[in-house]
Amino acid sequence: MRRLIDHARAFPARWGGSGRDLKEFEAGQRPSTMFITCSDSRVVSTLLTGSGPGELFEMRTAGNIVPPYDPDAPTSEMATVEYAVCVLEVSDIVLCGHSHCGAVGALARGEDLRSLPAVRGWLGRCAPAGGFQDPEGFGPDCEQPVQRHALAQLDVLRAYPCVDRAVSEGRLGLHAWYYEVHTGAVRTHRTSTGTFSSL
Numbered sequence: 471m472r473r474l475i476d477h478a479r480a481f482p483a484r485w486g487g488s489g490r491d492l493k494e495f496e497a498g499q500r501p502s503t504m505f506i507t508c509s510d511s512r513v514v515s516t517l518l519t520g521s522g523p524g525e526l527f528e529m530r531t532a533g534n535i536v537p538p539y540d541p542d543a544p545t546s547e548m549a550t551v552e553y554a555v556c557v558l559e560v561s562d563i564v565l566c567g568h569s570h571c572g573a574v575g576a577l578a579r580g581e582d583l584r585s586l587p588a589v590r591g592w593l594g595r596c597a598p599a600g601g602f603q604d605p606e607g608f609g610p611d612c613e614q615p616v617q618r619h620a621l622a623q624l625d626v627l628r629a630y631p632c633v634d635r636a637v638s639e640g641r642l643g644l645h646a647w648y649y650e651v652h653t654g655a656v657r658t659h660r661t662s663t664g665t666f667s668s669l
């Protein structure tokens with residue numbers, strides 16, 4: 471923690487040295503992209519996209535799960551997506567899953583989560599109806615389950631009224647990415663082939 475505090479203390483001076491002025495943010499934010507990913511510490515959205523302040527509107531959840539839209543039971547995630555699309559008018563949403571994801575791995579392997587009731591409840595309600603069973607199995611990186619899971623979350627996102635409207639009007643693009651924490655490689659889902667391939 472000490473190192474983090476020292477780094478934060480020195481941030482204004484460090485940033486000022488970059489020649490860019492944070493003053494402009496007094497007027498508000500205008501990020502072009504919403505980035506949804508897992509809370510996992512190995513995924514650093516701004517680092518892998520080369521983004522600075524004001525560029526990415528982020529939402530991080532356990533397992534990069536997007537809860538289904540339900541206006542009668544609003545969640546922080548629903549509010550965050552709605553704000554990004556309706557107020558900030560982002561032009562793209564990236565939903566980025568990652569290799570070795572503990573949350574997706576727990577779901578895919580059907581792990582016993584009774585000692586983690588909140589985690590179990592959160593993951594359980596988002597588990598895919600057909601499960602993650604893959605006839606060929608999956609390795610420790612959980613590549614197949616994570617990619618399938620990312621696409622499922624994108625489907626949930628697409629069902630949000632504001633997202634559906636913006637996509638239909640051509641104002642919003644949706645993208646599923648897969649990030650390998652052990653290589654740094656990023657792949658994107660291509661609808662033309664139905665597979666994830668290099669960006």
Ligand SMILES: [Zn+2]
Binds near residue numbers: 534572
């Ligand atoms: Zn994860």
